[in-house]
Amino acid sequence: MSGFVEYSEAAAWLTATLTGISGMTGGVQEHPAAELSTYPLVTFSEQAWTDVSVINGHRVWSELLFLVTAISKGESTLALKAIATEIDNRLHRASGTTTDGQIIESIRQGGFQTSEVDNGVSYRRLGGFYQLIVQPTNP
Amino acid sequence: MPMAGVAHKGYRPQSVSRRTIGTVKAGRGAFNLFPAIADAFPGALSDVVTEVTDAIAQDASSNAPVEAEKRYPSDPEPGTLRDSWDVKLRNSKTTGEIVTGRVEFKAPYAFYVEVGTVHTRAQPFLVPAVMRGRALFNGLVEKLESRLPR
Numbered sequence: 222m223s224g225f226v227e228y229s230e231a232a233a234w235l236t237a238t239l240t241g242i243s244g245m246t247g248g249v250q251e252h253p254a255a256e257l258s259t260y261p262l263v264t265f266s267e268q269a270w271t272d273v274s275v276i277n278g279h280r281v282w283s284e285l286l287f288l289v290t291a292i293s294k295g296e297s298t299l300a301l302k303a304i305a306t307e308i309d310n311r312l313h314r315a316s317g318t319t320t321d322g323q324i325i326e327s328i329r330q331g332g333f334q335t336s337e338v339d340n341g342v343s344y345r346r347l348g349g350f351y352q353l354i355v356q357p358t359n360p
Numbered sequence: 361m362p363m364a365g366v367a368h369k370g371y372r373p374q375s376v377s378r379r380t381i382g383t384v385k386a387g388r389g390a391f392n393l394f395p396a397i398a399d400a401f402p403g404a405l406s407d408v409v410t411e412v413t414d415a416i417a418q419d420a421s422s423n424a425p426v427e428a429e430k431r432y433p434s435d436p437e438p439g440t441l442r443d444s445w446d447v448k449l450r451n452s453k454t455t456g457e458i459v460t461g462r463v464e465f466k467a468p469y470a471f472y473v474e475v476g477t478v479h480t481r482a483q484p485f486l487v488p489a490v491m492r493g494r495a496l497f498n499g500l501v502e503k504l505e506s507r508l509p510r
Contacts, residue, residue: 252476252481252482253476253477253478253479253480253481253482254478254479256479266475266476266481266482267482267484268474268475268482268484268487268488269484269487269488269490269491270488271488271491271492271495284491286487286491288475288476288482292478333475335475337472337477337478339477339478339479344478346478
């Protein structure tokens with residue numbers, strides 16, 4: 222195996238896996254959300270990226286920690302419950318394949334919720350940290 | 361009847377031998393390091409916890425984003441986040457040894473730098489340090505024997 226970028230594989234898998242959640246009008250985006258987005262939407266951002274197993278200089282797999290959240294305007298986190306639950310349904314204890322690699326496992330490491338005000342507009346975020354174990358098809 | 365010294369389901373020994381194990385006869389004398397190892401073990405683990413906690417704090421601090429200059433007068437001084445780290449070590453109530461370490465960044469906006477806001481990107485500096493610290497911790501525990509009496 223020559224070059225392999227785990228982030229690209231993980232991002233593609235997250236986008237494909239999370240697309241089509243009912244009620245999510247703004248789609249799936251890499252964080253941060255675009256300025257002119259429609260809400261609610263889902264974003265993901267990479268929080269950590271570690272090569273866990275290296276044998277003779279070859280990466281066997283990598284762990285990537287992603288923060289995946291549903292975001293809505295307004296002051297109710299309850300409005301995000303259905304989307305955040307579906308995120309967890311699709312990502313926790315999940316696995317899959319990508320163009321050049323595979324997601325051996327996706328596991329939630331912890332929950333996440335925040336509220337914030339940006340330019341006078343209130344937002345809520347609800348979701349969790351998901352750890353993905355990513356491996357090239359031919360390591 | 362169960363054999364002596366073999367655990368069987370439902371079998372409860374009426375008395376437990378407290379003879380020292382690990383005594384090795386050497387020449388005319390004998391030595392037994394198990395008590396010394398047992399005594400040193402909590403302290404050695406405590407040292408590992410302290411070292412890893414400090415390493416995580418230094419790592420995260422060195423990777424915390426620092427603005428080149430203030431954009432607005434109300435902005436914090438550049439480097440405020442980097443310098444706001446703090447370490448809290450907690451001791452065991454029974455042994456007095458340090459058993460947990462906690463790294464905090466006290467700048468009030470630290471959390472939003474780490475995870476981003478709705479319209480700003482995440483700039484994680486603490487979680488990656490914790491991930492590297494986990495590997496460091498595993499490595500130090502694997503070599504824990506070198507910190508114990510021989």
